[in-house]
Amino acid sequence: MxxxxxxxxxxxxxxxxxxxxxxxxxxxxxxxxxxxxxxxxxxxxxxxxxxxxxxxxxxxxxxxxxxxxxxxxxxxxxxxxxxxxxxxxxxxxxxxxxxxxxxxxxxxxxxxxxxxxxxxxxxTDEDESGAGKALMRLQDTYRLDSESISKGRLPDPTHLRAQSNLHYFKNFLHEEGQSDQPANEDYYQSQSKEEVYMRPENYLTERDSYESLCRGEGIKMTNRRRGRLFCRYHNNNNHPRLIIAPMKEEDEWDSPHIVRYHEMLSDAEIEKIKELAKPRLARATVRDPKTGVLTVANYRVSKSAWLDDDEDPVVNRVNQRIEDITGLEVDTAELLQVANYGVGGQYEPHFDFSRKEEHDAFKELGTGNRLATVLNYMSDVPAGGATVFPDFGAAIYPKKGTAVFWYNLFRSGEGDYRTRHAACPVLVGSKWVSNKWIHERGQEFRRPCGLTEVD
Incomplete structure (x- = not known):
């Protein structure tokens, strides 16, 4: 011994x-x-x-x-x-x-x-420390008392949804009397966008909004605005592959317009993508805005892998489906990125597109800025893990097999700073996603330029 x-x-x-x-x-x-x-x-x-x-x-x-x-x-x-x-x-x-x-x-x-x-x-010790910090992050974000989290008594999805509904109905009468213009849009159009989002004093305000949305609170969707949201069958102007089998498209938000596509990925496709990605998963990185170098950051807790377009028929088929549905060229897009979030996994508020101060962010790609984002949800998440937009108060919940889509840039090429978003900490479950970042090059005739800055 x-x-x-x-x-x-x-x-x-x-x-x-x-x-x-x-x-x-x-x-x-x-x-x-x-x-x-x-x-x-x-x-x-x-x-x-x-x-x-x-x-x-x-x-x-x-x-x-x-x-x-x-x-x-x-x-x-x-x-x-x-x-x-x-x-x-x-x-x-x-x-x-x-x-x-x-x-x-x-x-x-x-x-x-x-x-x-x-x-x-x-x-290692770093793993133990990281998991401990994740528990503290979950406790802070979701306002869990120490006894509940120590004994494993965590809220389920209905808890989060109920909080969202309660907040919505409390504010319904007040918001119904306000302008029909989507929240913050007037303010956004009248200010210098870089200044509005980069001021240090705005960090705590954004942080509070981010965490509130993660808890299902502070969602800014009135009945009037909700009435403008529809579900439809989408065939992208009679695209040959979508005429017989159109996609189920659902509006998630009106402005900026965010849509969800149902039955985007089958269970078999999801399992194949996870099988391909799992051996290559490595700590996800972010681009340092000052140096342009990719680096690990504490505000992004996940692992990711990149899948080549032609390495498996499933990856190629998913990419083709994205092109068919969005009508955008994917040959100039980035590879399909697969991400799996860990204990308390999150990605704090960030932009997908590069800002004016990041001159060389995508220079090596030669395909321009990130025009649009397609985010595939490859697992259900029992609690937590929502995609939230602190600027305009939206929370989009993961649903396995669906995908959400939004534009990061206006038609003028200017960044839409409202699309700053975050991945909330995963409270219960394992969150798998894959995303496709579609770039500007190749879209000249597919999404023509607008005449004003915010077209």
């Missing part, structure tokens, strides 16, 4: 130096479940071997205890029998050495060997 303790001490020192970030992807964390199961099996085998060894040692001890009781009661009389004298010599010269070997036998060798193999896949 002394050897085992020393080995475990060295083992824990070693794993603290290995690569971390298991906590950033639930999909990869599932591997740890099977690693632990294998170690438990190995540990049980070790315990069984130890118990067998102890049983044999106890048998020796009981037998020798009886012999020594007899021999010590009359040592000379006992040794007066030649057979007893011979057996004593034999026991001390041979059998006690066998017992020594039995006691020193390392039945834990198989367990230690397995532990040594598996340790390279273990999480």
């Amino acid at each position: 002394k050897h085992l303790a020393l080995y475990l001490l060295a083992f824990w020192c070693y794993i603290s130096q290995t690569q971390a970030e298991f906590f950033t992807s639930i999909g990869q964390m599932t591997d740890l479940i099977y690693i632990e199961k294998d170690l438990v099996k190995s540990l049980k085998e070790y315990i069984k071997a130890e118990e067998s060894k102890l049983t044999e040692i106890k048998s020796w001890a009981e037998k020798l205890n009886q012999l020594t009781h007899i021999s010590t009661s009359d040592p000379e009389g006992y040794l007066g029998h030649p057979v007893n004298a011979y057996k004593l010599m034999k026991r001390l010269n041979t059998e006690w050495l066998k017992l020594e070997s039995l006691v020193l036998q390392q039945t834990s060798d198989a367990f230690i060997a397995n532990l040594s193999i598996q340790r390279e896949n273990f999480p």
Whole structure:
């Protein structure tokens, strides 16, 4: 056992130096479940071997205890029998050495060997710390009391929806009397957009709005505006592939216009995309606005992978479907990005498009700015994980197999700063998404330029 303790001490020192970030992807964390199961099996085998060894040692001890009781009661009389004298010599010269070997036998060798193999896949101190911070983030964002979260009593989806509805009805009468113009649009059009969104004093206001929307509060959708939202069959002006099987299109927001496409991905397609992406998942990065270099950031907790268009028929088919539905050229788009969010996984408010101060953000691509975003939801999320837009108070909830679409740029090429959005922390479940960022080049005749800045 002394050897085992020393080995475990060295083992824990070693794993603290290995690569971390298991906590950033639930999909990869599932591997740890099977690693632990294998170690438990190995540990049980070790315990069984130890118990067998102890049983044999106890048998020796009981037998020798009886012999020594007899021999010590009359040592000379006992040794007066030649057979007893011979057996004593034999026991001390041979059998006690066998017992020594039995006691020193390392039945834990198989367990230690397995532990040594598996340790390279273990999480590190950084993972434990990251998971702890994630719990604190969930507690803060969703206003959970310490007792509830420590005992695992977390709200379900109906809780979040109920909060949303309650807030909506409380504000219904007040908002019905206001202008029919969508919230913040007048203010947006009359201000310098870079100044409005980049002022440091606006961060806390945006943070409060972001977290409120994550909780299902503060959604700015009046009945009048809701009446402008419709569901329809979408064939994109009689596109050949959509005439017979049009897409189910649902308005999620009026201005800026955000739509959801139902049955965008089948379960089989989703599983194939996850299968292709999982071995390549790596910590998601963001572009430093000052240097333009991709870097890891604490405000984006997820892992992602990029899938080439032609590496599998499923990826090619999904890309073609995106082009058919949006009517936009995808040859100049970025590769399909697949992301899986970890414990408390989130992506705080950000823009998909590059701003004026980011001159070389997409220079290496040579395809212009990110014109539009297609976000595929590849899993249901029992609680949390909504896509929210703090500027105009929208919250869009994940629904497996659907996709949401919006434009990041006006027809003039100017960025629509209202589209600053965030991925709320995942409270319960594993969130899988994939997205396609469609760029400006190739859209000259598919989405012609407008005549004013906000066309």
